[in-house]
Amino acid sequence: MSQPPPSPSASPLSSAPASASDPKAPRRSVRILRRTIAIIIVVAFSLAAAGGIIVLLGDIESEATYKVIGTTALTGAVSVAAFCGATLIGRRTQWFGITTIGLAIVTMALSLWFLWGDPYADPDSYALEEVLFQALSSLALVTAVASISALILLLVPRSWVVRVGLPITLGLLALGTSLVLVTIWVESAWELEWLTRLNGIVWILAALGVVVVPLTSLLLRAGSKPAGADRAGETSARSTQPSSSQPAPALSPSTLERLEAAARAEGITVDELVDRLLAADSTPPDASASGPQSEHPRH
Numbered sequence: 505m506s507q508p509p510p511s512p513s514a515s516p517l518s519s520a521p522a523s524a525s526d527p528k529a530p531r532r533s534v535r536i537l538r539r540t541i542a543i544i545i546v547v548a549f550s551l552a553a554a555g556g557i558i559v560l561l562g563d564i565e566s567e568a569t570y571k572v573i574g575t576t577a578l579t580g581a582v583s584v585a586a587f588c589g590a591t592l593i594g595r596r597t598q599w600f601g602i603t604t605i606g607l608a609i610v611t612m613a614l615s616l617w618f619l620w621g622d623p624y625a626d627p628d629s630y631a632l633e634e635v636l637f638q639a640l641s642s643l644a645l646v647t648a649v650a651s652i653s654a655l656i657l658l659l660v661p662r663s664w665v666v667r668v669g670l671p672i673t674l675g676l677l678a679l680g681t682s683l684v685l686v687t688i689w690v691e692s693a694w695e696l697e698w699l700t701r702l703n704g705i706v707w708i709l710a711a712l713g714v715v716v717v718p719l720t721s722l723l724l725r726a727g728s729k730p731a732g733a734d735r736a737g738e739t740s741a742r743s744t745q746p747s748s749s750q751p752a753p754a755l756s757p758s759t760l761e762r763l764e765a766a767a768r769a770e771g772i773t774v775d776e777l778v779d780r781l782l783a784a785d786s787t788p789p790d791a792s793a794s795g796p797q798s799e800h801p802r803h
Contacts, residue, residue, distance in 0.1 A: 534594035541590045541605070545583045552579035574619050582612040588651035597657050604650040611643040641688050649681045652714060658772060665720045673713030680706040 556576035559569045585608040592601030618640060653674055661667040683703045687693045694700075755763075767777040 508577050531594070537593055538590055541586065541593075541640045545586055549579050549583045550578040571619055575616065577617070578612060578615050582608045582647075585611075585647050585651040588654040590653050591658060595657075600650070600657060601654055604647070604654050607643060607647040607650055611640070614640045614643060636767070638688055642685055645681060645684055645688075649677050653677055656714065656717065659718060662776075666717060669713055669717040669720065673710060673717050676706055676713055677709035680710050 552575055559566075559572040561595050563569060586605050589601040589604030589608065592604075594680050595601075614636070618637070656670065656673060659666055659670060661670060680703065681701065683706060687699070687703070763774050763777065767774045769778060772780075
């Protein structure tokens with residue numbers, strides 16, 4: 505018996521893992537998780553804001569008013585940090601986003617204990633409370649830096665500027681955080697002049713990277729096109745005639761889902777996958793088939 509002919513729909517995209525057969529499942533879970541985090545952030549910040557407005561309508565000079573206002577400000581700052589971490593969920597660096605959310609939660613819990621409790625009431629436990637205050641300062645610093653890093657990690661390294669500037673900026677943020685942690689936990693570090701100078705230089709360079717790298721990425725994205733797209737445009741311009749009466753065909757939802765599943769399996773974006781396929785299709789055929797025939801001498 506003859507084997508049935510292969511399906512004409514077979515393509516390189518069909519080599520995606522079997523787990524990608526239902527691409528809607530992971531995307532649905534990611535959307536649910538992001539929506540849950542967003543609801544928690546909105547509800548918590550709304551309750552804190554409502555409490556702040558209520559106490560401001562009463563006795564402003566009371567201690568409870570300052571505590572409620574402090575809780576509102578703290579909730580807002582922690583909500584921003586948690587939102588920055590939530591933006592990475594569903595991406596390759598989602599572990600960093602989950603870590604950022606965890607740091608924000610721990611920082612808020614310890615801050616609320618210092619705000620509403622009385623940690624220095626017992627003189628015997630002063631040393632322990634001092635250590636906890638140092639831990640709180642360290643957590644606040646690490647959470648803030650992690651939030652900034654989470655936003656930077658959203659950049660797609662399509663240009664050499666981002667590929668070079670992104671790791672350098674993250675490294676400077678990590679180095680600056682380490683230097684500040686040293687000054688928090690080691691009292692004698694404040695007396696080292698070279699450490700203070702180095703700390704300032706590192707943070708200036710880190711702030712420069714935080715501003716320059718995203719702006720450069722946006723400018724390059726708006727003013728340039730990928731090389732693969734340029735080659736594809738040149739090929740289509742030579743092979744086809746422009747026609748304004750025929751609109752460009754749109755991809756079906758199933759094709760878009762297959763493209764997203766294949767790109768997710770490769771760990772790249774859909775644009776990079778399409779550029780790779782276009783570059784492979786535009787590669788000229790190997791000349792090895794005609795080469796040996798031209799080398800034979802004529803008789």
